[in-house]
Amino acid sequence: MPDALLWLSFGGPEKPADVRPFLENVTRGRGVPPERLDEVEQHYLGFGGVSPINALNRAAIEAVEAELAALGIDLPVYFGNRNWHPMVEDTVAAMARDGVTSALVFPTSAYGGYSACRQYDEDILRARAAVGEGAPELTKLRQFFDHPLFVSAFADAVRAAAEQIDGEYRLVFTAHSVPISADQAAGPPESGGHRYSKQVAEAAWLVAADLGAGEYDVVWQSRSGPPRVPWLEPDILDHLDALHAKGVPAVVLCPVGFVSDHLEVVWDLDREARDKARELGMGFARAAAPSSDPRFARLVVELVREHLSDAPARKLSDFPVAGRTVNGAPCAVGCCEPPQRSRR
Numbered sequence: 001m002p003d004a005l006l007w008l009s010f011g012g013p014e015k016p017a018d019v020r021p022f023l024e025n026v027t028r029g030r031g032v033p034p035e036r037l038d039e040v041e042q043h044y045l046g047f048g049g050v051s052p053i054n055a056l057n058r059a060a061i062e063a064v065e066a067e068l069a070a071l072g073i074d075l076p077v078y079f080g081n082r083n084w085h086p087m088v089e090d091t092v093a094a095m096a097r098d099g100v101t102s103a104l105v106f107p108t109s110a111y112g113g114y115s116a117c118r119q120y121d122e123d124i125l126r127a128r129a130a131v132g133e134g135a136p137e138l139t140k141l142r143q144f145f146d147h148p149l150f151v152s153a154f155a156d157a158v159r160a161a162a163e164q165i166d167g168e169y170r171l172v173f174t175a176h177s178v179p180i181s182a183d184q185a186a187g188p189p190e191s192g193g194h195r196y197s198k199q200v201a202e203a204a205w206l207v208a209a210d211l212g213a214g215e216y217d218v219v220w221q222s223r224s225g226p227p228r229v230p231w232l233e234p235d236i237l238d239h240l241d242a243l244h245a246k247g248v249p250a251v252v253l254c255p256v257g258f259v260s261d262h263l264e265v266v267w268d269l270d271r272e273a274r275d276k277a278r279e280l281g282m283g284f285a286r287a288a289a290p291s292s293d294p295r296f297a298r299l300v301v302e303l304v305r306e307h308l309s310d311a312p313a314r315k316l317s318d319f320p321v322a323g324r325t326v327n328g329a330p331c332a333v334g335c336c337e338p339p340q341r342s343r344r
């Protein structure tokens with residue numbers, strides 16, 4: 001029986017002085033060129049050096065705590081991040097001090113793949129190693145991109161955004177691009193890879209089906225890394241050009257690859273993509289990510305209860321349940337192996 005829930009997220013800066021050290025934590029050893037870092041630093045500084053992500057996580061945690069309390073489930077929720085304070089190493093140390101011996105982990109990413117899933121296992125491994133003897137058992141909850149509450153929250157968010165558009169529009173889903181090599185390595189090796197992009201396509205299909213939308217696109221955003229390394233394409237900005245050339249009058253963007261309206265969403269979509277649409281004379285609206293929707297707290301609690309009662313997973317796709325890992329071990333041998341790092 002677990003005695004706590006660890007909310008494990010990406011982390012983000014909360015003041016200007018945090019920005020550079022945060023970015024250095026994110027990109028350590030990943031071959032991201034310094035020019036890209038300078039550019040991204042400016043995005044954060046343009047928002048006063050504060051990413052919305054930590055506040056969004058804290059608000060979502062409060063909603064989950066209320067939901068757990070209402071159901072009489074006694075499970076204190078702890079918050080730890082990969083890249084910024086509260087750092088997961090410190091949180092897991094605090095859990096051990098509080099006498100937690102076994103906890104469930106909710107990762108704030110719905111998908112498989114190295115960046116979206118396996119890297120959270122590495123965080124768990126690192127945090128437990130930092131605590132050493134007496135570190136709690138940490139069991140990660142499954143991937144939830146195909147959970148009915150995730151899908152319906154996005155569908156309703158698209159409906160709300162579409163109300164801002166007069167007339168016709170194209171529905172466009174976005175997710176964080178990753179190197180093609182990372183997507184190839186996503187999933188268990190015998191599955192043929194591409195688990196991340198296939199799941200993104202599946203989630204987009206499920207949301208579009210809920211909406212009854214026959215036509216839509218799936219594109220990528222927030223590309224990083226050196227230009228010579230191929231990443232998933234097309235990029236949302238190029239895609240807006242292509243849609244404009246076809247005479248599409250307006251777009252509704254749905255950031256299906258994310259759970260919250262953090263800086264990658266508000267910068268890359270609400271700033272860059274909206275500006276681009278305006279330049280092209282296209283209508284533009286963006287659907288909210290689900291973390292502030294009451295369904296999100298219910299989803300997290302359902303995942304917890306699924307685990308406690310061993311109930312079957314409520315899911316809308318045929319992808320196997322994945323991401324349930326123990327103490328940072330991968331889902332399967334060779335699953336979502338870290339990409340080869342560029343040599344120095």
Ligand SMILES: CC1=C(CCC(=O)O)c2cc3nc(cc4[nH]c(cc5[nH]c(cc1n2)c(C)c5CCC(=O)O)c(CCC(=O)O)c4C)C(CCC(=O)O)=C3C
Pocket residue numbers: 010011012013023026027030032036037040051052053108109115116176177178179222223224225257258259262263264
């Ligand atoms: C798949 C994926 C998700 C979704 C899954 C999940 O949510 O976990 C995600 C989320 C996020 N990515 C975020 C921020 C950043 N990602 C970067 C860089 C990278 N992301 C990658 C992938 C992903 N990233 C990759 C392959 C890189 C290249 C370097 C590397 O191999 O790691 C960089 C470095 C600078 C740059 O080059 O952009 C930053 C600042 C934030 C926080 C936003 C905020 O502060 O509000 C969030 C939630």
Ligand SMILES: [Fe+2]
Pocket residue numbers: 176
């Ligand atoms: Fe990222």
